[in-house]
Structure formats: structure tokens, C-alpha cells
Amino acid sequence: MARTMWDSSVGKKTVMAVSGLIMLAYLVVHMIGNLKIYFGAGEFNHYAHWLRTIGEPFMHYEWTLWLIRIVLVVAVAAHATSAYQLSRRDIKARPSAYVHAKPRASYATRTMRWGGIILGLFVVWHVLDLTTGTVHPGRFEHGHPYQNVVGDFSHWYSNVIYIVAMLALGLHVRHGFWSAAQTLGVGSRTRDRALKTLANVLALLLTAGFIAVPVGVMTGVVS
Amino acid sequence: MKLTLRVWRQRNADAPGAMSTYDVDGISSDMSFLEMLDVLNEQLILSGEDPVAFDHDCREGICGACSLVINGDAHGPERTTTCQLHMRSFRDGDTIDIEPWRAAAFPVIKDLVVDRSAFDRIIQAGGYVTAPTGSAPEAHATPVPKADADFAFEHAECIGCGACVAACPNGAAMLFTSAKVNHLNVLPQGAPERETRVLDMVAQMDAEGFGGCTLTGECATACPKGIPLVSITGMNKEWLRAARRVAKR
Numbered sequence: 001m002a003r004t005m006w007d008s009s010v011g012k013k014t015v016m017a018v019s020g021l022i023m024l025a026y027l028v029v030h031m032i033g034n035l036k037i038y039f040g041a042g043e044f045n046h047y048a049h050w051l052r053t054i055g056e057p058f059m060h061y062e063w064t065l066w067l068i069r070i071v072l073v074v075a076v077a078a079h080a081t082s083a084y085q086l087s088r089r090d091i092k093a094r095p096s097a098y099v100h101a102k103p104r105a106s107y108a109t110r111t112m113r114w115g116g117i118i119l120g121l122f123v124v125w126h127v128l129d130l131t132t133g134t135v136h137p138g139r140f141e142h143g144h145p146y147q148n149v150v151g152d153f154s155h156w157y158s159n160v161i162y163i164v165a166m167l168a169l170g171l172h173v174r175h176g177f178w179s180a181a182q183t184l185g186v187g188s189r190t191r192d193r194a195l196k197t198l199a200n201v202l203a204l205l206l207t208a209g210f211i212a213v214p215v216g217v218m219t220g221v222v223s
Numbered sequence: 224m225k226l227t228l229r230v231w232r233q234r235n236a237d238a239p240g241a242m243s244t245y246d247v248d249g250i251s252s253d254m255s256f257l258e259m260l261d262v263l264n265e266q267l268i269l270s271g272e273d274p275v276a277f278d279h280d281c282r283e284g285i286c287g288a289c290s291l292v293i294n295g296d297a298h299g300p301e302r303t304t305t306c307q308l309h310m311r312s313f314r315d316g317d318t319i320d321i322e323p324w325r326a327a328a329f330p331v332i333k334d335l336v337v338d339r340s341a342f343d344r345i346i347q348a349g350g351y352v353t354a355p356t357g358s359a360p361e362a363h364a365t366p367v368p369k370a371d372a373d374f375a376f377e378h379a380e381c382i383g384c385g386a387c388v389a390a391c392p393n394g395a396a397m398l399f400t401s402a403k404v405n406h407l408n409v410l411p412q413g414a415p416e417r418e419t420r421v422l423d424m425v426a427q428m429d430a431e432g433f434g435g436c437t438l439t440g441e442c443a444t445a446c447p448k449g450i451p452l453v454s455i456t457g458m459n460k461e462w463l464r465a466a467r468r469v470a471k472r
Binding site for chain 2: 109
């Protein structure tokens with residue numbers, strides 16, 4: 001079964017769809033959690049600490065968090081590998097372009113590959129910035145995410161990187177969510193409008209929800 | 224009508240090709256696109272040049288032989304086959320670009336003619352039913368619900384012209400393959416090979432070097448027979464079902 005999946009272009013798209021949906025579900029939770037920053041340092045930092053204690057006493061400190069991280073890393077790796085292999089195949093299948101070429105597909109559809117690369121690079125920067133603090137522009141302190149976020153978004157380039165990436169995320173989700181439904185065979189003529197609307201709503205909510213954090217810092221609502 | 228044509232000319236599969244410009248005059252707006260090309264070819268033959276090679280057969284829009292990407296659109300600006308496209312869709316003085324289907328799996332044989340035998344091999348891999356042949360069976364012997372019959376017929380309309388592949392930015396044959404899979408998989412006559420059909424046809428499609436689906440929807444827009452994009456969704460569903468079933472055996 002696993003072999004059949006990975007060797008077929010249709011099966012590999014399934015891997016992309018499932019890994020994409022796992023990441024999407026995580027992002028919804030992540031975005032809602034981020035909004036707690038509007039309730040002050042106490043609540044936000046307490047929430048961040050709670051994330052490390054989920055499942056206690058059955059789970060040890062940070063076990064659940066690491067479990068989530070492992071699932072996410074596997075999802076990112078599966079998504080990127082299948083995207084790379086499928087893209088190689090697609091580009092090879094159309095070696096010569098039309099002389100009379102015209103752009104057709106929607107912007108979101110055409111930017112899936114570059115958007116995906118931008119998001120991949122963003123994830124690396126984001127982890128180094130706010131998880132490890134390696135590239136954090138200010139003074140990074142473990143256990144004080146509220147202060148770290150405010151310090152981060154007090155620098156213009158952090159805002160630019162973050163907002164560009166979140167716009168790319170919106171476009172990626174807009175085409176990706178609907179596509180995943182088609183790949184998994186749950187789309188249909190009657191469900192098409194609902195799926196497209198849901199994809200747009202998800203894309204808008206995620207982008208707006210994530211961008212609300214740097215905007216909050218920039219406008220001084222969060223300080 | 225007086226037109227300027229820019230046509231892809233390529234001596235053979237290995238020769239490099241290029242666009243050549245020709246002027247044609249005296250085109251009636253009632254002519255079909257292929258009749259317009261016939262006029263061009265008569266002109267070329269009289270002047271001792273090699274006529275433009277293009278595929279055509281029934282010229283009634285039902286055989287799937289004609290092709291041509293016209294001004295960047297597979298089968299041109301109308302939703303029909305090139306043979307059923309008429310010159311009234313163009314204006315006097317227009318410049319028209321005519322190119323062959325472009326896909327790695329459809330190599331150019333000459334000028335505008337491409338080798339579409341990859342489609343035949345996809346059909347050979349599973350686009351049939353293993354029912355005994357002979358005289359036509361009694362029509363009521365195998366009841367088919369009306370909805371299923373309509374669904375099967377909608378997909379059976381595919382004429383295998385390859386416009387979907389030509390329009391797809393990935394040179395994918397998903398719409399063609401899904402049309403046949405959906406057509407036969409919904410019918411009781413196609414049930415014995417329901418799993419092997421979709422698995423084998425998709426495997427052959429991959430082996431022929433067609434790309435994958437990124438759901439741009441170009442194929443369904445180009446399809447002269449109106450095979451819907453959701454047909455691909457249906458094939459994905461069948462493929463996943465078959466992969467699970469075969470794994471259990």
C-alpha cells in the first residue's frame with residue numbers, strides 16, 4: 001500500500017494533501033493561541049507554559065509538545081519531498097512552452113510552488129527567531145514569549161518578513177485546501193461551492209489572525 | 224477575409240521547429256478552421272512548398288483526430304473541436320498563431336501532427352470491459368440506474384483528442400484518464416475490473432511521462448466535450464478506494 005502510494009502521481013498527491021491538512025489544522029490552533037497576546041503578558045506567557053505541560057502527569061514536561069513537533073516535521077518533510085518530486089515530473093512533462101502563451105490559472109494557483117518555498121524558508125526563520133532565539137533581533141529570553149514577540153516586531157524587517165509570509169500562506173491555503181479535497185476525492189459538484197468558500201474563509205482567517213500580532217505591536221496595542 | 228498565419232513548421236521529430244508566417248486571402252467566414260488551412264495548403268502546393276501537416280478525419284467534431292493550439296487555446300477560442308471552429312470567430316486582418324499540442328508524452332511527428340499513441344496505451348491498460356462480445360445483449364438484462372447511466376454517458380463523450388493535455392501546464396492526462404475510469408467504473412459491466420482499471424490506467428499514465436494534476440482547471444476549460452474537472456476528483460476517489468482494496472487482498 002505504502003509503495004503503491006509513493007510510486008503513483010495520484011498517491012503522492014494524497015501524501016501532499018494529508019500532510020497539508022495536518023499542518024493546516026496545526027495553524028488554526030496556533031493562530032488562535034497567538035491571539036492571546038491581546039490579553040496581556042500574564043495570560044500569553046501562562047498559555048505558552050501550559051503548552052509544555054499538556055498531558056501531565058501522564059506525559060512528562062514537554063513530551064506532548066515534542067510529539068507535536070515530530071508530527072509537524074514529518075508532515076513538512078513529506079509535503080516538501082512530494083511537492084519537489086511532483087513538480088519535477090510536471091515540468092518534465094511540458095518541456096517546450098507555447099509561443100503564444102497566456103497566463104490562465106488564478107494567482108493563488110500559479111504561486112503554489114514559489115509560495116511553498118517562501119513558506120518553507122519562513123518556517124526556518126520563524127523557529128530560529130521565536131523558538132530558539134538564534135536570529136532574534138532583540139534580547140531573547142526563554143520562557144518570556146510575550147516580551148520576545150514584542151521585541152521581535154519592534155524591528156521593521158521582522159514585520160515585513162512575517163506579513164509577506166502570512167500573505168503567501170493565505171494564497172497557499174486558498175488553493176491548497178480546495179485541492180486537497182479534490183485529491184482525497186471528497187469534492188463533488190454539489191459540494192464545490194462550499195469547499196471553495198471554506199478554503200477562502202480559512203485563508204482569510206489565518207492570514208488576518210496571524211497578521212494581527214505584528215499589527216498589534218506596531219500600533220502599540222500590544223507593548 | 225485576409226489573414227496572417229504564424230504556423231509551427233517542423234520537418235520531423237528530430238528536426239528543430241520554428242514559427243513560419245504565411246498570408247492567406249479570400250477566406251470566407253463560413254469556412255471551418257481546417258478548410259482555411261486547406262486553402263493555405265493549396266497555395267503552398269502551387270508555389271512548390273511543403274504543405275502544412277495537420278491531423279483531421281471526420282470534420283464533424285466526433286472523432287477526436289483534429290488538434291491545434293490556436294492563439295494559445297487548445298481547439299481555438301470556441302468550446303468545440305478545431306474542425307467545428309469557423310472563421311467567423313476571427314476578424315479580417317487577424318494574425319493567428321497555430322501550434323501543435325505541447326507535451327513530452329505527445330512528441331511532434333511533423334509540423335502540427337503529434338503522436339498521441341500514449342492515449343491508446345492508457346486505454347489498453349484498462350479502458351475496456353472483459354464482457355464476452357457477440358450479438359447485442361437484451362437491453363433489460365443488466366439494469367442501470369438512470370443517474371448512473373447519465374454519469375457514464377457524460378464521461379463516455381470523451382473523444383480522446385488530447386486538448387486536456389495540451390491545455391494543462393503540467394502536460395497531465397488526468398482528465399482523459401478520469402473520463403474513461405468514471406465511464407466504466409460506474410456501470411455494472413465495468414465492475415469486475417473496477418480496481419485494476421483505475422490502478423493500471425493511472426500507472427500507465429505515469430509511465431508515459433504525463434505530468435500530475437495541480438487542479439488549475441485548464442483541461443476542463445479546453446475540453447470540447449465538456450468533461451468536468453470534478454471527473455478528476457472522481458478518479459482520485461476510485462484510485463484511493465482501489466489502493467485500499469488491493470492492499471487487503
